[in-house]
Amino acid sequence: MTTRQIRLTVNGQERTVEVEPRWLLADVLRERLGLTGTHLGCEHGVCGACTVLLDGRPVRSCLLLAVQADGHAVTTVEGLAQDGALSPVQEGFRQEHGLQCGFCTPGFLITATYLLEQNPQPTREEIREALSGNLCRCTGYQNIVNAVEWAARKLAEQNSAKP
């Protein structure tokens, strides 16, 4: 089968990879680039475990062919922590027990990160609505909502501390 060379900016790094056109972005991230933090839960675009940011917007990497991402920037869960420090969203999930088995978590972290960029002070209802495209079978969601609220508070603190 023919292959195509694609160029991705993954978590800020330029990556060039030779892929078959039918390969999904999720599989390329996981199997070709070693970024196994992006998980495959349903592979039909419902569970959201595979959510990554494509040019800053959340997409299902199980519904996107890798060749479609050619020339674009991809942020995965591995790219959320900065300089070894957990992002406020990551820290919020830890503080509020927003994860149990952790399998769906990368997708939630990505979606929540995007939510707080768009809406830094969401209500609980808005958080639930924003996360409704991600499924979690362990937590019952309540602590995930708490985690996003925690992150929103943290971000607000950080922003007010800035001169």
Place this chain on the structure above:
Amino acid sequence: MKRFRGSVDKPGLWPRKGGRLSGRGACRFATQVEYIGQRRTRVEDARLVQGQGRYVSDVAWPGQLVMAVVRSTHAHARIRAIDGSEALRSRGVFGVYTARDLGGLNRPMPMGIVDTSFEPALQTPLAADKVRYVGEPVAVVLAEDRYLAEDAVEKVRVDYEPLEPVIDLDEAAADRVLIHEARGSNVLGGFEHTVGAGEAALATADLVVEEVLRIGRVSGQPMEPRGVVARYDAEQGVLEVYLGTQSAHGAKGHLVAMLGLPPEKVRVIAPDVGGGFGVKMGAYPEDILAAYLALTLGRPVKWAGDRLEEFLATNQEREALHRVKLGVQRDGRIVALVDRFLQDCGAYTPMGSLIAHTTAINLAGAYRVPNLYVSYQLVATNKVPVGPYRGAGRPQGHFVIERMLDRAADRLGLSRIEIRRRNLIPPEAMPYDTGLVLRTGDPIAYDTGNFPEGFESLVAALEPRLEERRRAAGRQGRWVGLGVANYVEISAAGGFEGAIVEARPDGTFLVFTGAAAQGQGHRTTLAQVVAERLGVPFESVTVVEGDTALIARGVGTFSSRTMVMAGNAASQAATAMRQELLAAAAKELEVAVEDLEWEAGRIRVRGVPASALTVGEVVQRLLQSQERVRTEAYFSAKGATYGFGSHGVIVEVDPATGGVSLRDYVMVHDGGQVINPLLADGQIIGAAVQGIGTALYEEIRYDPQGQPLNTTYLDYLLPGSAEMPEFELIHQRYAATNNPEGFKGLGEAGIIPSMAVVLSAVEDALAAGGVPAFFAATPVTPEAIFAAMNQGGVSHEAASV
């Protein structure tokens, strides 16, 4: 979030002295730390939130082959022939294997539990002559990657001779079509048990209500599908198997039995496991096949199941048909409960009669049921095999008694709250022998708790809100109702679990256990237990779980058993370690053990602060004359633990859409001595949401030909964040009496009453709208609500005007 504090925190209710459980080993050492009971964030999380978890599908070995499975497209058919020649020519394909290629391997796989109560019907790794459910493996393909393997799967030609399938339970029990011909019947086994006068007591009841209750078939659906990666290390002669399992040691036992290898030559590792909920247990064909092929080919073999396979080939649960009679006095007191039920087994019985039996022993719930008769039949059908899903019979048993109490209350003109009040087992009756018996043969005798206190705190929390909710929703044309239900979680019955504590020369400790987590957070909670009992900082304890090479014996994580079993084992091993280190320090410092005190990782002579050793120094001395410093303990609790709880929910029903919104959901829960309230609450809430799924959204449906109709998340609906309510918890804490630490199982608690309570609340809401309804089946979908409305003469069109 509003959090209630129940009467739990009142002094006197705790069977403790000075903040600690009384009269047991727990008091032996005065430590500075109070880790048990401490709300702590998890040590697991830093890795997991950075995408550094390592799940089975993340494991990859150089030179590995990927396995894909050819699955039956028929519910019931004879296999005439399988032609893999075209698949074999497909690009990147290494091999195609059918039952014939497996030789002696292709024999019935072991059952996942010990169950001698009936002759099981067990699946072979690949179907040889006949398939019995859509999804049954008939062949496997090995290829260079998953894309290529799946290409080839489509090219395997299987010639089937279709047979008439049997889907319905009553029809299956009638034996017109046989699924396992050699057995002569689809009824594979049965059971009966009588308490008191049994059914005869119904004659003395003022009222007998009769119902046929049908519980829908659901699927556990952990977010991580099942998977396995096996490789044979020829140098060591060891087969190493990474498996998404709740029981690494159980899986090892199955592999040893199937492959005929000596136990020391098989190592099973349960890495990070993405949810289990009961379905990642027992012997599955893919596990055996991947291991066998890796062993025989000398190349690593990986199978990462996908979501479709999770629907087609992972054990399912709940489906049962109950024919029930409840006899009550005029005042609502229960006289007798009679339940004859058919338990759907699906095509095979990989986990024996576990679910049916657990259902039977849960029928009395939290109530005095002086007379009871239960019988069940295990019925084979042409559907996915049945195995435990969180609760594993507990929700079903409680569904029966709770639904029947609602029915009896309605018929007597009594409130549904009042009938429960009149039947709850009072604290003065403890220990209360239900007359039911555990699988282990031990009596089911509830040991501690105050059920009425818990129930009243629930009623007090919810009842006052009902009128306000009704007023607010009524203005928008919606109907509001309240449901309540009680339960007792019978957990951790049978088996054992072990823990090894190893001291390291730097003064830190490793803890090994066979009971690995699938999200429960054992690395945190077991470290809390060990740190407390040792008297060392939490940070100095590291728990290593789920590797059969590191601890020879283990059972696994299921049935809400780990904190009871492994928790007490860890406590005992830590206590033994402390004694060993104290004895060594006493020798070194030339004093008696009684003269030593242990504080913050230092052991010193009382009154002589200069005469001291750090824990690390003591370990170093010991290591001068021994290979390692370790203690181990294996704990088996007698009987079971019994954790009471109550759920109550106020729901709104929109008559225009048939939609149900959960408004206020309150849970009372007695977790005994809780190790980490943060994690315990997480378990309770998560389980409740799963139960709500069974009540409102989830059901695997089959057409008459046995084709599953919903095998994606587009048509099998899991509860989502937008539909779920904010839960409020009220805690009770009555320590268990059957284990030194007083722990109670709690992992399944939340799921037990949530199905019954939601149905009850929806009925109450419909009644408020003038629609009399009784839901005898799950799930209660908008379709079921419309049907009730139509039957009650209220059309949803009229209601929506």
